[in-house]
Amino acid sequence: MSTPAPVRYLEHELTVYRRLWRSSLVSSFLSPVLFLAAIGGTVGRAIDRHGVGHFGGASYIEWLAPGLMAANAMQVAIQECFHPVLGGFKWTRTFIGAAATPLQPGNIVTGRLTWVGLRSLLLSGAYLLVAALFGAVTHLGAVWAVPVAALTGLAFAAPATAWAATRDRDDSFSSIQRFAVLPLFLFSGVFFPISQLPAVLRPLAYLLPLWHGVVLCRAIALGHAGGWAAVGHVAVLVAYIAAGTVAAVWAFDRRLHS
């Protein structure tokens, strides 16, 4: 029985991860602990005391945690797809080695994105666990926010893979992190509702995938997700994943089969 080609590439990533999982596990738990303690615990308590009331009846940390989970998936997914992807062409040359085998560029892209999706899933699961320990999870249905957070990660991973695969140097990566990812993280409704944003900036949040992931994760975690809004959010995330994957396959093909 034959194994699908993308899975054969995925096995490579899993073999590498088997050597690295310990350190990666520590950082998977560290980020939510730090954020939830620093912002959820302190700022959140102050907000709740003044009863600002933007949070649909939930405490600030309950409102914050699911959005942070989605944003964290985004950040880790982008990290996984910038240097490691460029390195697969330039430094480790893993992709070039794999392209000499029956694997096609598209198999490598989908295998790798499957890996990033799995990693986002594990990472978001860890996030939810930490949030529960902080008392920020109110009901069991919140676990359905984990796959949505993973989709959010992939919605960035796929375009990031395409971008990295067209680069020859890594100098754009830190600028993108600083001038695109960080503002997105701060202004996509993770820390405050985007109704607080100036009206001119709001369409930008609607256009990019993070806000959709954040809002849907939050609605699921707080138990009021449903209807066409949820379908719409998922559709945006899937559209980014699909377009990013197509672009990444094109970029890999151009680079490996030139």
Next chain:
Amino acid sequence: MPPDEPLVLARGLTKRFGHFTAVDAIDFSIARGESFGFLGPNGAGKSSTMRMVAAVSPVTAGTLRILGRDPATDGPSIRARIGVVPQEDSLDTELTVEENLIVYGRYFDLPRPLLRERAAALLDFVQLTERAHDQVEPLSGGMKRRLTIARALVNEPELLLLDEPTTGLDPQARHLVWDRLYRLKQQGTTLVLTTHYMDEAEQLCDRLVVMDGGRIVAEGTPAALIREHSTREVLELRFPPGGQDVDLGAIDGLASRIERLPDRVLIYTDDSDAALARVGTAGLEPVAALTRRSTLEDVFLRLTGRQLVD
């Protein structure tokens, strides 16, 4: 495919990158069990040719058949039956030696138990058994090269492509690689290699082509190429600095070609003793005189010139 059909057949094979023609309508064919070499200076089009034969680089024009198939439509199934040793290593340096073979073998969809067996046999073959469970990162260049060769053999390829297999290795490591490749050749594996080391080509190639500027400028066995493009012997005369401009009219009839280098004069001749005697009678006093057989290097330099190509 019929047994007498060539394993690789190229007719008018061309590769262009934009306006640059890397490979310019070349013809060649490689028979099963043959050891075939592409020689040429950097930029001659060897690597571009190899990438097309490896079924990763689309052909711009002409025809190419590998194992009887067309790489444009059968890329994955061709690549399933060939092994590639790239110019630059692409090993997973954070994995162990054995893991590298297994992970790579999985790309070919070979089952893990089979791969463990093959890994053991291949590591024995490339003399890396003791390092099987060590990480790749700290291995020497020669060990990494041998591992890359073992990895290229994991699918038991009918055709093994090697792009400059010993570039950058020290003499001991090169000889060990040659020894292993020679064994593969003895076992009937078809080898195709590029090199700019003439000793490598003489050691390993049954037949070779010399490429320059994207074209094939000569083709034949190493011995035939030497016969055709050089003389039997070369007389090397060394003069004091600035003394090269001596009048060599005396040996006119004996030399088929004379080449003046900054440090010595090369006289291509079929009778070096007679030529040397003439040099003496003409009153020329070289600091040193050396007679040697013509090598592939003489052929190579004759055909591709001494100018440095950057």
